[in-house]
Amino acid sequence: MTEPDPRAPAEGAAATGxxxxxxxxxxxxxxLVPGGAHTYARGADQYPEDMAPILVRGRGARVVDLDGHEYVEYGMGLRSVTLGHAYQPVxxxxxxxxxxxxxxxxPTELELRAAETFLAQxxxxxxxKFTKNGSDATTAAVKLARAATGRRHVAICRSQPFFSTDDWFIGTTPMNAGTLPEESALTLGFDYNDLDSLRAVLAAHPGDVACVILEAGTALAEPAPGxxxxxxxxxDRDGFVLVFDEMITGMRWSLHGAQHVYGVTPDLSTWGKALGNGFAISALAGRRELMELGGLRTSGRRVFLLSTTHGPETAGxxxxxxxxxxxxxxxxxxxxERQGVKLAEAVTEEIRVAxxxxxxxxxxxxxxxxxxxxxxDGKPSQAHRTLFLQELLKHxxxxxxxxxxxxxxxxxxxxxxxxxxxxxxxYRRSLGAGGVDGLLHGRPVAPALRERSTPRRLGSTGAVVNQGEQHHDQHHRRPDHQ
Structure with a gap:
């Protein structure tokens, strides 16, 4: 079968149809829904224009959209599905x-069994303590740290994408309308694999950093020795609470989390995503003397810690x-890991051949x-990323x-x-032509966390309107910890 010429004038109309x-x-x-999705990382602005499938079902690694197209899906529920969609034992x-x-x-007996199992893990x-989303768990960790230390500041690894929808974090991003600046002003940044950058934060705010929160490792960054x-x-020396965000790494790096892989135990850790293979469940875990501040066995001031109606519902x-x-x-x-290696090697070979x-x-x-x-020119290109996504979707x-x-x-x-x-x-044709014009239908995807809806804004009638193009770093923050 001959492939259609991607430059054909009817291409845009064909894609829309x-x-x-x-x-x-x-x-x-x-x-009906602000943003058209319940997570910004799932938004239509994260996909090629007029090519954002609305899904109806999935099984294994395959999903089907409203138009009847079947896809091999990657991302798998924003990294939450590790066993496959509709995995029957679950x-x-x-x-x-x-x-x-x-x-x-x-409480139910199921809560006891889940707690015993998780703490053995x-x-x-x-x-x-179980809850329903990662933001609640990480904010609870911050609250515990502040209560335990009497300190105000939070230090976050600034190269990492997302920790919470709450003001202490989201107020530090471009999408900070409606947040309290006095809250986000207490959040400080340090660099991954750079202990000196954290030492500088501690020196600038002596005795007032309540916790340090980071992902122990990421897809693109492994911890340097030491x-x-x-x-x-x-x-241990300064007295701040060390928090590992295991939302992604937990049950993807290891059943026991990145802390087990790297051999360093935090004071608190927050978990989610793969815990339920797509069912809603997240968790905050840690040392007893910290966690008990939200319990009944404390003589100190109590912390209102993750008191949720749906945290212990039986499905999760x-x-x-x-x-x-x-x-x-x-x-x-x-x-x-084995399938990922196969995929990476095969795709890399295709890139080499091309x-x-x-x-x-x-x-x-x-x-x-x-x-x-x-x-x-070898520079990161959001337009070329979108072109790549567009062509993958077509196939x-x-x-x-x-x-x-x-x-x-x-x-x-x-x-x-x-x-x-x-x-x-x-992709190769776009490089020879000096850009994606005539190949890319619509505008490039835009960063999920950006100050304004431009350049992918919806008009009052629901039609997409062009407010001018911008160039974006493809390694933008994506709010997929929620």
Whole structure:
């Protein structure tokens, strides 16, 4: 079958028609839901224009949209689905649990079993409290640290993408309308793998840093020798609370989290995403003397800590227990790593064959791969990233990265590599033509966390209006910890 010429004048109309049902549903969502999605990282502005599928079902690593197109999906629920969509052991466990009720006036036996299981899973944690989203867990960690230390400031790793929707963090981003500047002013930044940058923060605010919060490792950054150990030593000497954000790394780096992989135990850690394989459950865990400040066995002032109606509902807890059981029965992390290596090697070979090594790169931890796109001058290019996403979509691959799951089969990888091959042909033409004009339908994707809706703004009728193009760094912050 001959591939259509991507420069053909009818291309834009064909793309719009191909996604007619999804586009209609997306416009309706914009009329009813601010942003047209319930997470900014899921927004239509994160996908090629008029090519943002609205999904109806999924199984394994495949999903289907309103227009009947099937895709191999990457990202997998913003990294929350590691076992695959509709994974039957989890679905059946949830079905059994909710058949007996979902929410009660008193704790359930399921809460006890989930807590015992989780604390056996997380090294160094004595107590745990479950909730429904990662932002609540990280903000609870900050609150505990401030209560325990009597200090005000929070130090965050500024190169890392997202910690919370609450003012102490979101107020430090460009999307800070409605936040209190006096709150975000207490949040300080330090650099990953740079202990001196944290020492400078501590010196500038002596005795007033309550906690240091960071991801121990990321897709693109591994801790340098001695870095995490140095953080632990600084915490012990200075008295701040060391918090590891395990939202992504927990159950993707290891069942026991990045803290187990790297051998450094924090005072508190926050978990989410993969805990429930897509069901809503997050957790705050840590040392007893800290966690008990939110309990009944304290003589000090009590912390109002994660008191939520839906935190202990049975579906999330049952999902977690089934996920944890699956991890013990299967080498889930190993499966993700092996499939990720296969995908990265095959895609890298396609890039080499296309002669695009200086322009396209797949990098990162095998279970958490990302792709980097550069223009003809070798500079990061959001427009070329969007072109790459557009061509992958046309050939049955959906995702803003190559974040894999244990459900991705060899057949899924083969389909993906074929889609990449087609995308690279178009990419190469864009470099020869000096840009994406005539190849990219619509405007480039925009950073999820930006001060204004421009350049992907919706008009009063729901139609997309052009407020001018901007160039964006493709490594922008994405709010996918929620």
């Amino acid at each position: 191909r996604y007619a049902a999804s586009n209609a549903a997306q416009q309706r969502l914009h009329e 679905v059946e466990a949830v079905r059994r649990a909710i058949g007996e009720g979902t929410s009660f006036t008193r 997380v090294p160094g944690a004595d107590m745990v 870095f995490l150990e140095g953080l632990r030593a600084l915490a 807890l049952a999902a977690y227990l089934a996920v944890e059981r699956s991890y013990r029965e299967r080498d889930v992390v190993g499966e993700m 002669g695009l090594e200086d322009h396209v790169e797949v990098t990162g931890r095998p279970s958490c791969l990302v792709f980097v796109t550069r223009d003809a 049955g691959v959906l995702g803003q990265s190559f974040v894999i799951s244990a459900a991705h089969t060899d057949e899924d990888i083969e389909l993906t590599v074929g889609a990449v091959r087609h995308a690279l042909q178009v």
